[in-house]
Amino acid sequence: MHPIRTIALIGLACLGTGCTTTGQVHQSIGVETVSSDKALAFPPPGGPAIVNIVERKHAKDVEQTISLFTSSSVPGQNFLKVQFLGITGSNPGLGSRPFNTISEGAIAREMAAAVPGVRLARSAVLVQNSYGPFGYASGQSRTGDTCLYAWQQVKAGFAPSQEQRNFGMVQVRIRLCDARATERQLLGTVYGYTIAGHFAGAALNPFGGPRSADAVLGKPGEMVYPDATPYRTAPIDIGYQNRPAAIRPAIIRRPAVIQPQPQIQPTLPPMIGPRIPLPDGQSDSSQTNGAGGPTSMVPSPPPVNTAGNMIVPLPDCNREAAISGVCR
Incomplete structure (x- = not known):
């Protein structure tokens, strides 16, 4: 057959085959939203709350x-990425790809x-959560948003080849940016996240054996307290120590003002004495009343000095002697 005719027949066959294809698009295997x-x-x-999960x-x-x-103006989405890898270099049949160191x-x-666009500074401080040590870097954007990127590798360590265990590993990456949170608040997410997955085979356990008690x-003689602080480390007042007496405020009493009481003058009975003769032509008006009858001698009230002391009058004899010089 002529070569040109052979090429033409092959071309016609290919065109006929292409017209019969459906052109359907199939979904990639292994990528889905859960x-x-x-x-x-x-x-x-x-929080932060989960938006969606791509597996x-x-x-x-x-x-x-x-x-x-x-909640940030920095481009990108906050995420928590976790990878379960079950292979080592000595056992290539347990997984599909080598570890990413x-x-x-x-x-x-x-x-x-x-x-992107944020300069992050790595922390040189050793930190660890419940799964072991981890590293992180943090920084602020030009608009003041705080960003943090953390990484962690969870692995039990290399076991002897004859034990054939602890071949699995978990890689964790955390990206967080927030307009109002601080670095310490973002770091709390790294400390508090929880790994919920595990390998089906016990030989791939990346977390190691459970810690013993x-x-x-x-054990007798050992104290176990409900918290880290031992009890009775400092003296406790149970009533044996002397307590200082309570100091009461002084009460100032002002002296009461005493008003002087008025003194009552005593009333003396009338004094009756003998008649005293007077010279001729003189009459004693003190011995007669207004009607001309005889009267008794009524002494005048005793004088009171300015000091308030009473002056006692003299007896009758002394009084008469003072007047006439004769006392009967």
Whole structure:
């Protein structure tokens, strides 16, 4: 057959085949939105609230990006990202991809992509939550919003090869920006979040074995207090110590003003004495009343001095002697 005719026939066959295709679009496998109750990690009680969850599956590995409520002018969305990875270099059949180790360059690229336009400073202080140590960087945008980016790797550690356990690992990333919150408030989310997922196989447990109870529990002679502060560290007043007497305020009493009482002059009985003869031609008006009859001698009231003391009158004999010089 002629070569040109052969090419033409092949072209016609291809055109005929292309006309019969439907051109349908299929959804990618492994990426879907799940409800909040399917989350593999939760923010602490009180927020920030979960907006939606996008889950990506790749063989035995699972990754969830949990979008959180955002109130900030910084571009981007707050999120809590968690990755469950179940592979090590010595056991490539347990998972689908190798571990992503944390490095300086990888963290710098992640922060630049998650918090664009904000300069974040890494903290040099060692901090850890209930899952172990974690790192974070924080800063403020030009508009005053506070931003924080935290990273954590949860892994039990390398177990001996003969034990064949603790091969899993959980990678956590947290991005938070808020217009009103402080760095300490944003850091509270890193301390309070909860990982709700786990591996189906016990060999992939990334959290390690449960911590044993304290050795002092149930041991005689060891004190166990309800809090960290021991009791009776300082003397307690049970009534044996001397208490200082209460000081009462002094009461100032003013002396009462005593009004002087008026003195009552005593009333003396009338004094009757003998008649005293007078010279001729003179009459004693004190011995007669207005009717001309005889009267008794009535002494005048005793004088009172200015000091208020009474002067006692002299007896009759002394009185007569004072007048006539003769006392009978």
